Amino acid sequence: MEQPAVKGQKVAFVKPHVREEWIGRIYTTLCILFLIVTIVAIVYFVASKGLSTFFKNGVNIGDLLTGLKWNPEGEPPLFGALPFIFGSFSTSLLAALIAAPLGCCAAIFMTQIMPGVGRKYLQPVIELLAGIPSVVYGFVGLSVIVPMLRAIFPGQGIGIMAGSLVLAVMILPTITTIATDALAALPSGLKEGSFALGATRWQTIYRIVIPTTLPALLTGVVLGMSRAFGEALAVQMVIGNAPHIPRSLFESTSTLTSAITLSMGNTITGSAHNNALWSLALILLTMTFIFVFIVRVLERRNHR
Structure with missing residues (x-):
C-alpha cells in the first residue's frame, strides 16, 4: 500500500519497493564504509607502531631485515629479524609444496x-x-609428528619439517576447496570435445582440465600460503622457537608470528623492544598484501 509523503504544498506517494531499495542502499553503504575505515585503521595503527622502530629508536631497516642476532634487551640491543623471516617463509613454502599436490589431486578425484x-x-x-582449532593441530603435531620425525631422522623432531607438516594439513582444506570449485566450474564442452577427439580421461585431465584451471589452482595455493604465513600457535608448539637460521629441516627455528606472540606480553608499550615486535607485525601485514596482490593477478588471468 502506497504511503503519502508531503513535498512542499504537494502530496506525493512513495512506493514501498522504492523505500526498501533506499534502505538497502544506505545499509550497504554503511557496511562498506565500516569495512574501509576498519582496514585503514588497522594499517595505520600497525604501520605507525612498526615504523617507530626506525624513526624513533633509530634502528636501521637493513639491520632489521638482514641481521642474524635478535636480542632487543641486550647491550647493545640487536634487532636482527632474518631468522624469523626465514622461518616463516621456509615453513610456508614447504607446507605449500606438500599440500598443493594433495589438494589438487583430491579436487580432481x-x-x-x-x-x-x-x-x-x-x-x-x-x-x-x-x-x-589450531591448538588441536599443535597438540597432534607435538604428540604424533614430532616423535615420528625423532624416530626416523636425527635431532629432537622439532623444527621446520614438523611445522611444515602441521601447516600442510591446516591449509589443505583451503587449497582443496578452491581447486574443487574451479574444476567444477569448468565447461563440460571442453571435456566432451577432448573425448570426441579420442583422448582418454587422464589425457583430458592433464592436457585440458589442469592447464585451463591452472590460475585458479595457483590462487588456492597462494591463499593457503597466506594462511600458513600468518599461523602462530600450531607452529609455535612444534618448531622449537630458536632465533637462528637452521642448517637442516630438523633443527629448531622460529617464525615472525612466534616471536610476536611469545614476547609481546612481556614488553612495555613504546619501548624499543615493543616497537620492534610491531615492525615484525608490519612485515607480516606487508606480506599479506603481497599475497592478495598475487591472488588478484591470478584471478585476472583466470577470467581471461
Missing part, C-alpha cells in the same frame, strides 16, 4: 574421477579440517 562419492563423502571430511 572429487570432480573428474568419482564426483558422486567424492562430493558426498570426501569433501565434507576435508572441509571439517578447516573447523579444527
Whole structure:
C-alpha cells in the first residue's frame, strides 16, 4: 500500500519497493564504509607502531631485515629479524609444496574421477579440517609428528619439517576447496570435445582440465600460503622457537608470528623492544598484501 509523503504544498506517494531499495542502499553503504575505515585503521595503527622502530629508536631497516642476532634487551640491543623471516617463509613454502599436490589431486578425484562419492563423502571430511582449532593441530603435531620425525631422522623432531607438516594439513582444506570449485566450474564442452577427439580421461585431465584451471589452482595455493604465513600457535608448539637460521629441516627455528606472540606480553608499550615486535607485525601485514596482490593477478588471468 502506497504511503503519502508531503513535498512542499504537494502530496506525493512513495512506493514501498522504492523505500526498501533506499534502505538497502544506505545499509550497504554503511557496511562498506565500516569495512574501509576498519582496514585503514588497522594499517595505520600497525604501520605507525612498526615504523617507530626506525624513526624513533633509530634502528636501521637493513639491520632489521638482514641481521642474524635478535636480542632487543641486550647491550647493545640487536634487532636482527632474518631468522624469523626465514622461518616463516621456509615453513610456508614447504607446507605449500606438500599440500598443493594433495589438494589438487583430491579436487580432481572429487570432480573428474568419482564426483558422486567424492562430493558426498570426501569433501565434507576435508572441509571439517578447516573447523579444527589450531591448538588441536599443535597438540597432534607435538604428540604424533614430532616423535615420528625423532624416530626416523636425527635431532629432537622439532623444527621446520614438523611445522611444515602441521601447516600442510591446516591449509589443505583451503587449497582443496578452491581447486574443487574451479574444476567444477569448468565447461563440460571442453571435456566432451577432448573425448570426441579420442583422448582418454587422464589425457583430458592433464592436457585440458589442469592447464585451463591452472590460475585458479595457483590462487588456492597462494591463499593457503597466506594462511600458513600468518599461523602462530600450531607452529609455535612444534618448531622449537630458536632465533637462528637452521642448517637442516630438523633443527629448531622460529617464525615472525612466534616471536610476536611469545614476547609481546612481556614488553612495555613504546619501548624499543615493543616497537620492534610491531615492525615484525608490519612485515607480516606487508606480506599479506603481497599475497592478495598475487591472488588478484591470478584471478585476472583466470577470467581471461
